[in-house]
Amino acid sequence: MAVISRGFGARRRESTPDLPPGQFLTTDFPVLSAGPTPEVDTAEWEFLIRTETGDEKKWSWDELQALPQETIDTDIHCVTRWSKLGTTWRGVSLDTLFAEVETSYDFTMVHSYGGYTTNLPLEDLLDGKAWIATEFDGEPLEPEHGGPARLLVPHLYFWKSAKWVRGIVMHGDDDPGFWEQNGYHTYGDPWQEQRYW
Amino acid sequence: MVTRADWFVGTVTEAAMLTRTGRRLLVDVPGWPGNRPGQHLDLRLTAEDGYQAVRSYSIASFGHGQAVELAVDELPDGEVSPYLVEDVIVGDQLEVRGPLGGFFVWDAEQTEPVQLIAGGSGIVPLVAMARAHHAAASAAPFRLLYSVRTPADAYFADELLSLVDASFALDWVYTRETPSGWPRPAGRVTRELLAETSLSASDAPTVYVCGPTGFVEATAKALVALGHDPQRIRTERFGGS
Numbered sequence: 476m477a478v479i480s481r482g483f484g485a486r487r488r489e490s491t492p493d494l495p496p497g498q499f500l501t502t503d504f505p506v507l508s509a510g511p512t513p514e515v516d517t518a519e520w521e522f523l524i525r526t527e528t529g530d531e532k533k534w535s536w537d538e539l540q541a542l543p544q545e546t547i548d549t550d551i552h553c554v555t556r557w558s559k560l561g562t563t564w565r566g567v568s569l570d571t572l573f574a575e576v577e578t579s580y581d582f583t584m585v586h587s588y589g590g591y592t593t594n595l596p597l598e599d600l601l602d603g604k605a606w607i608a609t610e611f612d613g614e615p616l617e618p619e620h621g622g623p624a625r626l627l628v629p630h631l632y633f634w635k636s637a638k639w640v641r642g643i644v645m646h647g648d649d650d651p652g653f654w655e656q657n658g659y660h661t662y663g664d665p666w667q668e669q670r671y672w
Numbered sequence: 673m674v675t676r677a678d679w680f681v682g683t684v685t686e687a688a689m690l691t692r693t694g695r696r697l698l699v700d701v702p703g704w705p706g707n708r709p710g711q712h713l714d715l716r717l718t719a720e721d722g723y724q725a726v727r728s729y730s731i732a733s734f735g736h737g738q739a740v741e742l743a744v745d746e747l748p749d750g751e752v753s754p755y756l757v758e759d760v761i762v763g764d765q766l767e768v769r770g771p772l773g774g775f776f777v778w779d780a781e782q783t784e785p786v787q788l789i790a791g792g793s794g795i796v797p798l799v800a801m802a803r804a805h806h807a808a809a810s811a812a813p814f815r816l817l818y819s820v821r822t823p824a825d826a827y828f829a830d831e832l833l834s835l836v837d838a839s840f841a842l843d844w845v846y847t848r849e850t851p852s853g854w855p856r857p858a859g860r861v862t863r864e865l866l867a868e869t870s871l872s873a874s875d876a877p878t879v880y881v882c883g884p885t886g887f888v889e890a891t892a893k894a895l896v897a898l899g900h901d902p903q904r905i906r907t908e909r910f911g912g913s
Binding site: 481483488 | 679681716717718719720721723724725726727728750751754755759760764765766767772773774775776885888889892893895896902903905906907909910
């Protein structure tokens with residue numbers, strides 16, 4: 476039984492059914508990062524997917540831009556408890572990028588410029604659930620929000636949407652990434668409130 | 673077994689304003705597992721009709737005790753912080769969960785030089801590190817750069833001054849108003865100022881930066897430009913609402 480805080484609740488925020496438990500609405504776009512924002516030049520940017528055989532599929536910035544671009548309207552939910560509803564992104568579906576990849580592994584480790592990693596099951600990246608996003612609200616993605624390109628996996632807490640993404644390595648096991656080693660949940664479903672271990 | 677998912681009931685035992693908008697709370701939390709310097713916790717408030725709100729706060733205290741110290745800055749459009757700053761009184765109960773976070777921490781086993789850089793209430797996790805450094809009589813060189821709007825906006829000023837010794841240096845930056853006779857005009861942290869008032873990249877310090885997003889972004893970028901290894905710069909940001 477929770478203890479009651481006398482007189483608390485007068486300033487409560489708007490609530491909607493779109494808000495997962497324990498989240499509050501924000502109209503800002505806060506930043507959560509463990510270190511400095513890396514500066515990534517699109518002239519040198521590269522994205523790769525590496526499988527268990529060592530096979531690598533690589534895309535340059537121009538090659539990524541030449542792929543079919545999708546518009547994604549979605550809500551995003553940060554583990555630090557803010558949610559932002561109705562955001563608009565543009566990017567390339569992971570289904571497009573994985574179309575030529577052959578793997579029998581079920582898990583992925585996503586790597587970023589700057590050394591950040593996060594782990595996701597492959598099935599959470601496929602079937603229209605994940606993108607490499609390069610635009611937010613009609614503008615090129617700002618570096619502090621992960622530009623030039625970040626992973627976008629909006630059905631999970633937003634730390635899974637790795638900023639400054641550079642590649643995906645297939646794993647046979649669900650090995651923990653950076654935040655997952657430092658206390659955050661291995662899967663991170665906001666509707667189940669999977670915040671911490 | 674105690675897990676991070678458990679809520680502990682805490683009782684406020686001390687409450688005092690630190691600045692015009694910042695308040696220090698000491699909360700007695702039976703069962704609290706202790707925390708490392710720099711960790712944070714989730715704090716939950718429940719209204720009489722069952723409505724709940726949870727926010728994360730850095731912890732100013734460290735170690736094994738069950739007296740958990742917080743320092744909360746009131747956000748003008750906030751929901752939880754105005755309650756903690758204006759309404760809570762000694763004897764009130766609230767709930768906490770944690771400790772949380774395993775990266776933005778300093779442990780006494782670390783022997784390398786450390787540069788702490790705080791903007792405003794971003795001092796809270798860093799004061800825990802400074803206290804731990806002092807309590808351990810650590811010989812690791814520590815230097816704290818604390819950026820505040822005006823002298824009256826500093827948290828823990830007297831305590832921080834009292835920590836200064838051969839292995840702990842303290843530098844101030846005032847962004848709006850300086851003490852009289854201060855050698856530098858008021859202004860934000862810049863690359864030039866960091867070069868003057870923080871450990872050099874050649875000392876290979878671990879750098880902890882905590883503050884509002886804009887402050888942390890600008891500071892971390894300037895540190896990288898000064899040659900600090902990005903892998904040695906740890907940041908914690910707050911911002912938005």
